[in-house]
Amino acid sequence: MRRPSLLATLLVAGATLVATGSSALAQTYPNRPARVIVPFPPGGISDGLARIIAQHLSTTLGQQFVVDNRPGAGTTLAAALVAKSAADGYTLYFTDVTTHAINASLYSRLPYDSVNDFTQVAMVAQTPLILVVHPSLPVKSVSELIALAKARPNDINYASSGNGTILHLSAETLKSMAKIQMVHIPYKGSAPAVAAVLGGEASVSFSTTPAALPHVKAGKLRALAVSSATRSPVLPTVPAMSETLKGFDIVLYSGMMGPDGMPADIVSQLNAEIAKMLTQQKIKDTWASFGATPVAMSPAKFTEHLRADIAKLGKVVKAAGATID
Helix, strand or coil: CCCCCHHHHHHHHHHHHHHHHHHHHHHCCCCCCEEEEECCCCCCHHHHHHHHHHHHHHHHHCCCEEEEECCCHHHHHHHHHHHCCCCCCCEEEEEEHHHHHHHHHHECCCCCCCCCCEEEEEEEEEEECEEEECCCCCCCCHHHHHHHHHHCCCCCEEEECCCCCHHHHHHHHHHHHHCCCCEEEECCCHHHHHHHHHCCCCCEEEECHHHHHHHHHCCCCEEEEECCCCCCCCCCCCCEHHHCCCCCCCEEEEEEEEECCCCHHHHHHHHHHHHHHHCCHHHHHHHHHCCCEECCCCHHHHHHHHHHHHHHHHHHHHHHCCCEC
16 A cells, blocks of 8 residues: 655645634633724623623633724724724624614724624623603604694604614604604713703603613603603613604614634634623623613624614615714
């Protein structure tokens, strides 16, 4: 029998290394600290969820996952930074997936492709917005708000966290579906928008749950509805918008991504760790304090969800006429 040539032996060995390289990488991951970029300042829901997940991964994987807040330009600065980073699992991106999807249509030019320049790793939460009004406004339901707005067109002001944000587009969807007119007053964030309603500068706002919920509980704001298709388990007595306007469904999704091309084994490892975490009752309780519910899905399902959200919210952006250069 002829002995295999040195070249043949090397080719076989090389093929074996290629086949096992990804597994070997995952087995040694992480072997140094990783950073989790958050495109918002500290204190918001994305920052809060990101820090809890980073701490969990630090504990379970034995290396530090450090949150790095990079706010600015409606999350696009942080997204661009992630898209250009090495796809080795040591730069991750925890973001408001809904805003990421909105930006695909809101900005005339982006320095990245919102789907293809990223690896979708793990969805972690969904959070409805709350439609709140100042108690002085004589309405106690969405139907009554619509009736009042029809009787007083362009006389009711609504606050948002800025042009093209999910709060703005939710209100524009309400206007479109109900065929009413209200005046938009943009602010720099959900908390300032809520403060504007509390102070009487505006009468209405869709708000993130953490920003509005304490004031609702204190009786300083009146909650008319949540923006999801069904009632939120966190606020079971508050109606869903769809109970008045069929088909209304705008929800803030939160998830983790990374640069395009992350090794599949590392993606699977992170997805599995986060999915396991989301089954814990203490995590469910913590998520509820943010007004959120856990959502686990595979990376493939996450990609499918992101593409669908970009298409769905692109129509809303177009209808609202919102653009940013």
